[in-house]
Amino acid sequence: MSIVTTAQAVPSRLFAIYAALFDSENGEVKDRIEAWATPPSLSGRGGDDDGESTTTLFSNTLAEARRIGLVEEVEDKLRLTADARGGGKKGKGSETFFLAFLRRTLFDPTRAAETQQAGFMVALSWFLSSSPLRPMNFSEAPQNNLKAQIGDHASKTELTSLNRYQNFLYWARYLGFATIVGGGSDAEDVTSRRVIPDPVKAIESALPAIFSEGNDLPIEQFMMRLAAIFPVFETGSVRQDYEAMRLTPLADGDKRLSITTSLALQRLADRQRLTMATVADAPGRILDFGSREGRVSRIALREAA
Known part of the structure; x- marks a missing residue:
């Protein structure tokens, strides 16, 4: 599993866990972190728009946070690893340290392999080699495009479904490599969304x-x-x-x-x-x-x- 293949592990959810623990140097009990990291609207009805339980949302996100080395469990409490905290102290600036940790982990080939995140950089290499003059469709999986470009190596990108592709795009945007334009609340607007490789x-x-x-x-x-x-x-x-x-x-x-x-x-x-x-x-x-x-x-x- 990885941040691409774990559907729940979008940037906002991993950062919610990180931010909740950033101000708690001694850690917090799991149930309290779940309450902080889960939006009240989901807690109230027990699931998301697709019927997914809040327990699954949190547990799968937490599993990815552990896999990537973001959190650890000590004496029945969750806390940030020393590497993830990066010397940051209670107060403002938690997202700066969160981004720094992600870059240290995802863009170091050795660490990425150790934390099962190597596919992200392969996918990003494909994405950055694409032309921003021909924006991609947010709602169209790229398997055929990948197959035409790199044949049987396409699976190394982990972009084998629409959900994985969209998860990848969320992370590419968060880390400063993509722009997503268009889209609204209804289905027609969503299918009109376009993605532009943009590493500025x-x-x-x-x-x-x-x-x-x-x-x-x-x-x-x-x-x-x-x-x-x-x-x-x-x-x-x-x-x-x-x-x-x-x-x-x-x-x-x-x-x-x-x-x-x-x-x-x-x-x-x-x-x-x-x-x-x-x-x-x-x-x-x-x-x-x-x-x-x-x-x-x-x-x-x-x-x-």
Whole structure:
């Protein structure tokens, strides 16, 4: 099981458990955490809109929180693991520590494998290699698309059903890799929802670490540092494994950045967070914008607006 395959393990539910325990350094009894983490509307009628019991909602979410290393049980009480707490103290800022823990766990290939979360990065590599110029349907499972791209390796993404695909999308959005647009309360609106690969927030979160030793880098060094934090980007170990699964290799794959990465970097430049420059005779990468191309050889960090 994983955050993709456990239907109940959406970001809001895992964070509800985390936030409830963040202010309780000595832990809390399980029943009290369940009461805090379960919305009163569900507690009152005993199930969700699909008839799922609150017990299942909580127990399955808690099982995933344990699997990922978020919580532990000590002397009949639940508490955050020391790693999950990350030095955070009672008060504001719990979501900052929650996100930091998720990134340490989900984007470290060794830890992801140990906690049964490796499929998430494979799925994210596929997602980021897709084009944001052709938004995906939120209500259409991607099995056929995956099969056409990577054949029998498709199962490694864990996106084998619509529910799993949508769970993956919720996590991709929460972690800063996706935008979900459209949709409303009725069925017709929901089926009109579209998903766009959009890693701007993820890349922006990595900028302080990438530029920790200087504000100007060659593009290859920038990409290597980005991929060390998020191995799902070009040059990253998981992205390279995914590219090796392709039935049809990408042309100029070692020189060209994907449309998704290219547009994300350009948007950060437009927001005055980065400056991209081309230096004559310097090694560079091709920026693919779909209808046109660009080139970049150096990237510099600008002060936050």
